[in-house]
């Protein structure tokens with residue numbers, strides 16, 4: 001499979017990365033630790049080289065699972081390990097942005113311990129924090145970079161203005177924005193900006209939180225603690241519209257010997273400005289299905305034009 005460079009960093013990655021938010025259980029209605037470990041193992045065995053996690057995913061649980069799986073696999077140095085900083089939480093699991101220097105310097109040590117490693121390949125500021133100057137946040141990131149604790153610096157959920165303000169104070173190698181067939185706002189300004197400035201991208205929610213796997217129907221129910229229970233995308237007319245589009249995409253995927261989930265993944269990493277598309281998986285079966293795109297691609301440039309037409313006709 002093709003290998004890509006993440007922006008101006010030295011990091012080389014597969015165009016698909018494994019997302020591990022669901023493995024923490026938080027906001028996904030819970031998750032089994034062993035399922036997460038198995039998903040990581042199969043992804044690595046099938047060729048994925050980038051794993052994305054964050055301290056807030058299950059309040060340490062996702063990072064701990066990633067650390068355990070990589071230890072068992074014994075392949076830390078072959079993996080590009082991406083984690084994040086800048087969110088803190090209290091005992092009631094209330095989350096708050098904090099990109100202050102003290103918080104970042106504390107978080108890196110917690111992440112290194114949970115991940116059972118002594119360096120992070122890509123360290124990303126999770127969300128911009130309007131109460132902390134960019135100079136302070138990026139100063140802390142630069143300190144970690146200069147000390148060799150992190151190999152590249154990234155930001156997530158930043159606007160072009162926030163990227164520009166931050167890049168004055170430290171090298172900025174990557175951006176992590178949302179992007180999938182149904183949510184393409186990032187393609188308007190952010191992705192072209194990243195191409196122009198050699199910033200690598202790790203786009204997230206590739207399957208639109210599972211919608212693009214084609215497994216949901218109008219009757220689907222979500223469990224307590226699953227963010228999709230209250231997400232407007234999974235309600236009313238909007239949900240109906242997405243289901244209709246998934247149905248049309250499913251038919252097109254089948255005509256090419258693919259599934260709609262694989263179509264969504266292949267489409268994403270073939271879009272201009274996308275370096276690596278992050279795909280979440282809660283267990284080995286999901287991970288294996290998603291990884292099959294690494295081995296077999298089914299769509300041509302003309303097919304992607306057709307896919308865009310299908311989406312644009314239905315999604316308003």
Ligand SMILES: NC(=O)c1ccc[n+]([C@@H]2O[C@H](COP(=O)([O-])OP(=O)(O)OC[C@H]3O[C@@H](n4cnc5c(N)ncnc54)[C@H](OP(=O)(O)O)[C@@H]3O)[C@@H](O)[C@H]2O)c1
Pocket residue numbers: 018019020021022028052053126156157176203204205206207208209210211213215261278279280281282285286287289290
């Ligand atoms: N920086 C940020 O603010 C941010 C925000 C969101 C995500 N991310 C990153 O991006 C990654 C990917 O995004 P995401 O996990 O939110 O969403 P996603 O990739 O769009 O969807 C992942 C979910 O879809 C379901 N799924 C995946 N593969 C499947 C398959 N083959 N068959 C059936 N169901 C399948 C699973 O949920 P169920 O089994 O529960 O249905 C899985 O958790 C995250 O894990 C995280 O690393 C970052």
